[in-house]
Amino acid sequence: MARGGIAGITGAGVGALAQFLLVVVVTRALSADQAGGFFTATALALMVAGVAKLDAGTGLIYFIARAKTYDYRGISGYIRAAVAPGAALSLAASALLYPHLGPLALALPFVVVADVLLAATRGFGTMRPTVLLDGVLLPVAQLALVGAVAFTSPAGLLPGSSDGHDEQVTGPLAAAWGVPYLLLVVLAAASLRGRVPRTPYLPGTGRDLWRHTAPRSAAGAIQAVFQRLDIVIVALLAGPAQVAVYTAATRFKVVGQLANQGLSQAAQPRLVRAMAEGDLTRARELYQVTTMWLVLLTWPVWLGYALLAPWLLRVFGTGYGDAVPVALVLAATMMVATACGMVDVVLISAGHTTSSLANLLAAVGFTVVLDLALIPTQGALGAALGWSGGALLKNLLPLWQIHQRYGLRPFGRHSLTALRFRSWAAA
Template identity: 75%
Template sequence: MAAVIGRRGLAGLGGAALGAVAQFILVVVVTRAYPADEAGAFFTATALALMVSGIAKLDAGNGLIYFIARARTYSYLGISGYIRAALVPCLLAALGAAAVLYPRLGPLAALLPFMVVADVLLAATRGFGVMRPTVLLDGVLVPVGQVLLVGGAALAGVSGWGLTVAWGVPYLPVLVLAAAGLRGRVPRTPYLPGTGRDLWRYTAPRSAAGAIQAVFQRVDIVIVAVLAGPAQAAVYTAATRFKVVGQLANQGLAQSVQAGLVRALADGERERAGELYQAATAWLVLLTWPVWLAYAAAAPWVLRLFGPAYGVAVPVALVLAGTMMVATACGMVDVVLTAAGHTGTSLANLLAAVGCTVLLDLALIPAHGALGAVAGWAGGVIVKNLLPLWQLHRRYGLHPFGRHTLPALRRTAAA
C-alpha cells in the first residue's frame, strides 16, 4: 500500500508539477505576447473547450476505472466491451458539441472528439493500476506540447483561431499513444449482453456530476469574460493560474490510489481505505501548502511576470491561496465518496457548489471584476469539499487526518 502512494502517487505528482509549471509558462507567454483583450479571448476559448470536453466525457473514464479495478482475471475478457460501451456515447456527445460550437471555437471545435476519446482511454489504463501513460501523456506531452506550439505560434505572429488550434493539437498524439498502450492489455472479445447497461447504471449519476465538475472548474473564466470583458478574464486567469497546482496535485494522487480505494471499499476494508485516504491527504498538504504560502507572500512580484497591468490582482491571489489550503486539507473527499459508490450524493454536492459559485459570481463580478469571481469560486470550493467531508465522516468514519497519517507517511517515504 505504501508502495502505491510512494511510487505511483509521487509519479502522478511529478507529472502534475510539470503540468502546472508548463501551464504557468503558457499563461506568461500569452499575456506577454498579446494585448489583454486578445489574451482574454484565448483563455476564454480554451476554457470553454475544456469545459465542454469535460461534459462530453460523461465521466466514462471513472466508470471504466471502477469496473476494470473490480474485475478479476476470469472476467478480463469483458473489459473490451466496457471500453466500447464507454467510448461510443462520449464520441457522439463530442461530435455534437463540436458541431454546435464551431461558430464560437472555429477549428478548435474539431479537436474536441480527440480530447474526449484520449481522456477515456487514459482512464482505462489507470483501471489496470498503471500510471505511466497518464503521467507521460497527460502530464508531460500535452502541457509541454502546448507551451512549445503556442510559443511558436506567438513568435510567428499567429493569433485568433490559429493560436487555439496550436493549443489543441497535442491531444492528437495522446489519443494514438493511449490506444496503443491499451491494445496489449485488453483482448478484443465479443460484446457481452448487459455490459453497457451495467457501466452506465453506475456511471450515469456520475456523468452529470462530471459535467458539473467540468463547468465548476472553468465557468468562472467564461462568466468574467461575459460580465466584465476579456481583459478582466485575462487578469483573472493570470492571478488564478496557480490553482492548477492544487487541481493537478489532487488529480495526480487521486489517479494513483483510486483503483485501490475502489477495491478496498468493495471488499469492506475500511481500515485500508482510510489509510490510503489519509496518506494521500498528508502528501497533498505537505507538497502544496508551501506553494500556497509562497504564492501569497510573493504574489506582488509573481503577478508582474504576466505584465505590469497584472499587478493589481494581488487580492485575487491571496483569496486563491487561502481557499486552496482549506481544500487540500480536506483531501480527495469526492474521489473517496464515489469510490464507495455514492455517485448520486456526489452529484448533489457538485450541484450545490456550482449553484453557490454562479450566484456569488452574478452578484459580485459586475462590481468587483476578477476579485468578485475568485470570491464566488472560493465559496463553491468550500461547499464542494466540506459537504463530502461531513458525509464520509457520518457514513464511514473516514477522516483526512488521523492515526494512520504519520505511519502512512513513514511507510510511503520508505517505499
C-alpha cells in the same frame, strides 16, 4: 500506491509548470483583451469536452479495478461502451460550436476519447501512460506550439495590437493548442493494446456500465462546468481584459488540482477495492496518507504564492500586479481544500455517485449566485470570491458525509505514515 502517487505528482508538476508558462507566453505576446479572448475560448472548449465525456472514465476504472486479472475478456466491451457515447456527443458539439470556436471545436472529440482511454489504463493499475502522455507530453507540446505561433507571427500578435488581427490571433493559436490532443489519442490507444483481449461485445455490458456511471456522468458534467464557469462569467460580465487578469492570478490553482489529481488517480482503484470489500481500515489508511501528502506537497506552494504574489504576478506583464487580492483568496481556499483530502473520490469509491452529484449541484449554484452578485462590481476579485465559496462547499459537504457514514477523517494515526515516508524519501 506511493510509486503511483509520486509518478502522478511528478507529471502534475511538469504539467503545472508548462501550463503556467503557457499563460505567461500568451499574456506577454498578446494584449489583455486578446489574451482574455483566448483564455475564454479554451475554457469554454474544455468545459464542453468535460460535459461530453460523461465521466465515463470513472465508470471504466470501477469495472476494470473490480475485475480479476484472468477475467479481462469482457473489458474491451466496457471500453467500447464508454467511448462511443462521448465521441458521438463531442462530434455533435464540435459541429455546433465550430462557427464560434473554430479549430478549438475540432479538438473536442480528441479531448474526450483521450480522457476515457487514459482512464482505462489506470484501471489496470498503471500510471505511466497518464503521467507521460497527459501530464508531460500534452502540456509541453501545447506550450511549444502556442509559443512558436505567438512569437513568430506578424505584428497582429504583438501586445496592445488593435489593428483588427484578432481573428488571425485566435485561429493559429487555437490550432496550436488543439493539435496535441490528436497525438494523445493515438498514443493512449496504443498503450491499451496488449492489456485488453479483444472479445465479442457481451450483452448487458453497456447497460451495466451506464447504470453505474449515469449519476456520475451528471456530476462530471457539473464538475467540468464548475472548474471553468468563473472564466466564462467574467468574460460576460466584466470583459476579456478581466479574464486575462483573473486567469493569470489563478493559474497556480492548477498546482493543487493536478497534485490532487495525480494522487487520486493512483489511489482510486485501491479505494474502490477497499470499499467494495468493506475494508474500512484500508480505506482510512489510504485517505489519511494521501491527505497528508497533499498538505506536505502543496501548502508550501500556497504559502509561498501568498507571500510572493506582488512580485510573481509581474511576470505576466504590466497591469497584472493589481491582482494580489485574487492570489490571496486562491491560496487560502486551496489550503483548506487540500486539508480535506480527496473526499469526493472516497465518496464515489464507496458508490455514492448520487450524493456526489448533489454536492456539485450545490457548489455550482452557490458559485453562480456569488459570481452574479460580486463580478459586476469587483471584477476578477469577485470571481475569485465566488469560486472560493463554491470550492469550500464542494469539499466540506462530502467531508461531513464520509465522516457520518464511515467514520473517515482526513487526519489520524495513518497520517504519520506519510510523514515517515517523506523523511525516508528526503534521506
